Amino acid sequence: MAGKNHKDKAMLTAAEACAMLGIKAQTLYAYVSRGQLRAETYPGRTGKLYARDDVEMLMARSRARAGHGPTAASAMRWGDPILDSAITCIQAGQIYYRGYSLRELLRKGFSFEQVAELLWSGELPLQKVQWSALPIDAGTPIHTAAPLARRVLHRLAHMALLDPEGQDELIDQTLKRARGLIRQAVDELFPGSASAPAAMAPRIADSIGWDQAEAVDAIDAALISSADHELNASTFAARVAASTGADLYASILAAVASFSGRHHGLASLEVHAFITEPPAGWSRKKQLSVLLESSQLLPGFGHRLYADGDPRVEPLLQKARALAAARKGEAQHWMEEIEGVLSLAKTMGCPLPNLDLGLVAVALALGLPREGGSALFIIGRLAGWTAHILEQRQQGFMLRPRARYVGRAPMPLNNGNP
Structure with missing residues (x-):
């Protein structure tokens, strides 16, 4: 059962959900009672697990109310990072593949195949690779x-x-x-x-x-x-x-x-x-x-x-x-x-x-x-x-950003015409 050992990335413990939202347990339970957060129980496990996507939705709404909208918008235009990744680091004007300096990989004569395997596995082969x-x-x-x-x-x-x-x-x-x-x-x-x-x-x-x-x-x-x-x-x-x-x-x-x-x-x-x-x-x-x-x-x-x-x-x-x-x-x-x-x-x-x-x-x-x-x-x-x-x-999550609507205000229809 996924919830038994808590390896299901779609679910969070109460402590994890509270930490992500920055709230106390009482507020967490209030979200559940208002239908804003799904909670599930699993056989053989004490305590409930909470849906990660619901928690992330609540986080997004909280940031928007706090004026996070412009920051999120700028992130899509060379702004702040929006995803976690362990593949490539760009820092202080240098590039690192899985922690290895690109400059050093080039200087030491590694082949393209070796570097590709490094990107895929995190391990740098020390011998030439044949595909x-x-x-x-x-x-x-x-x-x-x-x-x-x-x-x-x-x-x-x-x-x-x-x-x-x-x-x-x-x-x-x-x-x-x-x-x-x-x-x-x-x-x-x-x-x-x-x-x-x-x-x-x-x-x-x-x-x-x-x-x-x-x-x-x-x-x-x-x-x-x-x-x-x-x-x-x-x-x-x-x-x-x-x-x-x-x-x-x-x-x-x-x-x-x-x-x-x-x-x-x-x-x-x-x-x-x-x-x-x-x-x-x-x-x-x-x-x-x-x-x-x-x-x-x-x-x-x-x-x-x-x-x-x-x-x-x-x-x-x-x-x-x-x-x-x-x-x-x-x-x-x-x-x-x-x-x-x-x-x-x-x-x-x-x-x-x-x-x-x-x-x-x-x-x-x-x-x-x-x-x-x-x-x-x-x-x-x-x-x-x-x-x-x-x-x-x-x-394990789907990338689905939101758009900030800037078009015509909603209006009623009268006889099929605006």
Whole structure:
């Protein structure tokens, strides 16, 4: 019986309910008598248990009466945290995955697979990890001009239809599918030969014809830096879907749909154009000046969470520089262009660069096409989405914020007309 050992997360003891509400037992009993709080008894247990969702509703009403409404509203716009999570910590301008510094994970050369397993389990594997493909024939990659996110949406939906046990919520099975999904995403966005390496970064490097160690290092760094970033828009979408009981496929589809917006996952397309397609006849200084004079942020610059700079950028720039130096040619040319933009932006007082610029730097150093930065981003972020889907399932409540109504006041109907 759930109530016997009090492992049912939907129920609370009287002491727990009182602590959450900040009230005495007499007030708790009054809520029950007024029908505002459900109480249940369980065989073999003394004392009643109280419905968590009723307690949370009472807490929300109390905060609203105390003027919490504006605070709650601001929380949805880069404000105060609204969910508990043990996955990613952003603190003092640094990022930590399950307590491990992202900067250190990159510096010590961990692979993307190792970091993904860390996000999922909380344990960092010390040996290289090999992932198996899903036993699903998902067909050949979609060789069309369709946007990247739509191709991934199509592939995920197709795989969901082919997987007869896709709604299995066991953690081991979910992770098995997640590993296979990431491999499928790599093969969709970076199609290669059947003999390609199993690890993701070497697999991508092999598909684009680069076998230098610098290429694999740069790809791993891009995937790891993209793997998670707390409660961003696509991750929140994944958690909302997971909170309703949606399976892994459906939850990730929700995330990819959010990722497909130009203000999120496809922002690097604008950065790529900014670097590679300056207006004809314009100097870089004029290009930046025109943008600044029109009160626009430079593509790939500025992040509201990092006043002192996005900590993901410099490691990616270092990898891109090493790769460009090894490859020479066009890679070196584009790296010099990026360095020039960074120098000008600094002298002109622009905000510091963000992840999108770092991803584009790596993509250009690798010789990837326009969507290369977004492709690396979405493959890496699949790991974070999976971690948050699992965590939301474990938390066991449905995400359902309220809206503050600001429309027309209610009015009576007279003969069907207002």
